[in-house]
Amino acid sequence: xxxxxxxxxxxxxxxxxxxxxxxxxxxxxxxxxxxxxxxxxxxxxxxxxxxxxxxxxxxxxxxxxxxxxxxxxxxxxxxxxxxxxxxxxxxxxxxxxxxxxxxxxxxxxxxxxxxxxxxxxxxxxxxxxxxxxxxxxxxxxxxxxxxxxxxxxxxxxxxxxxxxxxxxxxxxxxxxxxxxxxxxxxxxxxxxxxxxxxxxxxxxxxxxxxxxxxxxxxxxxxxxxxxxxxxxxxxxxxxxxxxxxxxxxxxxxxxxxxxxxxxxxxxxxxxxxxxxxxxxxxxxxxxxxxxxxxxxxxxxxxxxxxxxxxxxxxxxxxxxxxxxxxxxxxxxxxxxxxxxxxxxxxxxxxxxxxxxxxxx
Numbered sequence: 374x375x376x377x378x379x380x381x382x383x384x385x386x387x388x389x390x391x392x393x394x395x396x397x398x399x400x401x402x403x404x405x406x407x408x409x410x411x412x413x414x415x416x417x418x419x420x421x422x423x424x425x426x427x428x429x430x431x432x433x434x435x436x437x438x439x440x441x442x443x444x445x446x447x448x449x450x451x452x453x454x455x456x457x458x459x460x461x462x463x464x465x466x467x468x469x470x471x472x473x474x475x476x477x478x479x480x481x482x483x484x485x486x487x488x489x490x491x492x493x494x495x496x497x498x499x500x501x502x503x504x505x506x507x508x509x510x511x512x513x514x515x516x517x518x519x520x521x522x523x524x525x526x527x528x529x530x531x532x533x534x535x536x537x538x539x540x541x542x543x544x545x546x547x548x549x550x551x552x553x554x555x556x557x558x559x560x561x562x563x564x565x566x567x568x569x570x571x572x573x574x575x576x577x578x579x580x581x582x583x584x585x586x587x588x589x590x591x592x593x594x595x596x597x598x599x600x601x602x603x604x605x606x607x608x609x610x611x612x613x614x615x616x617x618x619x620x621x622x623x624x625x626x627x628x629x630x631x632x633x634x635x636x637x638x639x640x641x642x643x644x645x646x647x648x649x650x651x652x653x654x655x656x657x658x659x660x661x662x663x664x665x666x667x668x669x670x671x672x673x674x675x676x677x678x679x680x681x682x683x684x685x686x687x688x689x690x691x692x693x694x695x696x697x698x699x700x701x702x703x704x705x706x707x708x709x710x711x712x713x714x715x716x717x718x719x720x721x722x723x724x725x726x727x728x729x730x731x732x733x
Contacts, residue, residue, distance in 0.1 A: 377519070377612050379413075386718050387482055397458075398458050398459055399458055399459050399460075399528060400418070400456045400457075400458035400459060400460050400461060400463055401420065401421040401461050401490075402418045402419065402420055402421075402460055402461060402465055403419050403420070403421055403465065403466055403519055403521040403522065404418075404419040404465065404466060404469065404510050404519075404520060404521025404524070405417065405419070405465055405467075405468045405469070405492075405496075405612050406419075406437075406439075406468075406469045406470075406501070406505070406506030406507045406509065406510045406559060407445070407448075407468065407469070407470045407471070407473045407474055407506055408470075408473070408474065408505045408506050408507055409471065409473050409474050409477070409478050410441070411441075413441045413442060413443055413509060414441065414442050414445050414446060414447075414448040414478075414481075415439055415440070415441070415659065416439065416440060416448040416449050416451075416452045417436050417437050417438070417439040417446065417452075417507040417510055417511075418433060418437060418438050418439075418452055418456075418460070418504060419435050419436075419510045419520055419521050420432050420436055420437065420438065420456070422434040422435060427541055429549040434518055435513060435518060435519050435520070437507065437510055437511050438452055438455040438456060438497060439452065439455075439507055439551055440452035440454070440455055444481070445482065445485040446485060446630070446647040447488075449485075449489075449491070450652070451575050454490065455540055455665060456638035459600075460491075461502045462491040462492030462493075463492060463493065465492040465493065465496050465521075466494060466496060466508065466521045466522060466524075466663040467497045467498075467499055467521045467524050467525055468482070468486065468496050468497070468498050468499070468543070469499045469500070469506040469509050469510060469521075469524070469562070470482060470498065470500060470501065470503050471492070471499060471500075471501050471504075471505050471506045471592065472501070472502060472503075474506070474579055475500050475559075475575060475577075475579070475581075476582045476720040478502070479577070479581065479582070480580040481578040483543075483547055483550070483580065486543055487544075488546065488661050494542070494543050494544045495542040495543065495544065495706075496542070496543050497524075497525060497528065497540045497541075497542070497560075498546055498663070499524060499540075499559060499560050499561070499562055500559055500560065500561045500562070500575045500582065500585075501562060501563070502561050502562065502563045502572055502585065503564075504512060504563060504564050505564050509524075509562060509564065509565065509569060512567065512568065512569050514567075514568065515631055517568075519685060520569060523569055523571060525540075525561060525570055525697070527562075527569070527570075527571050528540040528560055528571070531571055532601040532602065532603040532604060532605055533603065533604060534612065535571075535588050535589075535604055535606070536591075536592040536595050536596070536601065536602040536603055536604045536605050537571055537573055537574070537588035537589075537591040537592045537595070538560055538571055538591075538601075539546075539558050539559070539591065539594070540559075540560055540561050540572050541557075541558075541597055541599060543620075544683075546559065549690075550577060550579060550580060552693065553692065553693070553696065553702070553704055554687050554690060554691070554692030554693030554694070554695065554704040555687050555688075555690045555692070555693050556576060556577055556578055556579075556686045556687040556688045556695050557576075557688070558574050558575065558576050558577070558594070558688050559574070559575050559577070559579045559582075560573075560574060560575075561573045561574060561575050561585050571588065571589075572585075572587070572588065573585055573587045573588050573590065573591040574585045574586050574590075574591040574595075575680065575690045576684070576686045577679075577686075578686055579686065583684045583686060584680070584684050584686070585620070586677075586680075589606070590677060590680075592604070592605045592606070593605060593673055593674060593677050594677060594688070595723060596620065596623055596674075597623055597625055597627070597636070597674060597677070597689060598624060598625075598688075598689060599623065599624065599625055600639060602620065602623055603621055603622075604619055604620070604621065604725070605619070605620040605623075606618070606619050606645070607620070607642075607666060607669055607673065608618075609649075609665055609666065609669055611650075612649035614649045614650075614651045615646070615648060615649065616644065616645050616646070616647045616648070616662070617644070617645045617647070618642045618643070618645065618662070618666050618720070619642055619643055619645045620640050620641070620642045621639070621641060621642060621643065622639075622641040623638065623639065623640050623641070624638050624639045625637075625638035626638050627689060627690075627694060628694075629691060629695045629698055629699075629707065631699070632710065632711070633710050633711045633712065633713055634645055634691060634707050634710055634711075634712050634713070635712075635713045635714075635715065636678075636712060636713070636714050636715075637714070637715035637716065637717075638716060638717070639717050639719070640716060640717065640718045640719070641718075641719050641721065642666070642718060642719070642720050642721065643720065643721040644662070644720060657720055659720050662720055663718050663719065663720050666718055666720070667718045670716055670718065671716055674714065674716075675714070678712055681706040682707075685705050685708055687704060687705075690716045691707045692705060692706075693705025694705065695707065
């Protein structure tokens, strides 16, 4: 529907200077994919088809075109030659890059996006894992006919399921790349069972992708960064059974000191499942679970921190925190320091209160 609405209001946005025939001469590009093959760049456009007479109302279809070039501007120009309409970039939602581009050629992509007047800088950068960017944009279905819109919707709605999706406008992404003591993150997608699925987060050091994290670890990364982490799941085992906790509210703070780093904050959660046989009518049970899950959460956060230490990624902006506080340009000092934790977990007891009152 967003695409249909855009097509309807486009003449107004352009000052009323386009009639239908002129609009029909535009190739409305929704997403762009960038791959690197045989020492050349391949640029793919996902193009929205304008509805022809006789087609059912409300149906949005897309097609893709691709072209190679020795550099990115040349690949864009060559791809424009594949279109029988004028390329229109103002509605580009997402730029998808392959893992190879993310690891070795991101600086070229960034320079083109920033310097080009073709499309907005506020697009979302995404990484295609174990597939090409071109293939990702070609993965559509009857329910999700526009791959780029589906990718954006996955990001916007991920916090209702796993909180694994991370996204930021490209200008903010680039600002983190260029700022000492900060590093950028970008969402990762893959194709599974012929569908696009979210597959965690990639972290960058300068202009190079240095690591990717699965959805569970990505949700913890978002929790630490206070980025829309509304459904972060932790579990504790008792033999073959588990008790599952879901965090639905959080406020995490990172503090840098000369000899250590402290991560503190508040977490609110609820027990989603329990096959360990806890007495959920007892206040003492909740106190016990709060202590046990507090330990589990701190261990999982510490595991993520150690991973970031190994790759020397400032995606938590700890180096910048140090610099702002002490004007110390050693933005990786924290990688050799101890981390201390002070997490205050509170488990929602509404169900308990309801059951107790119901027995009276």
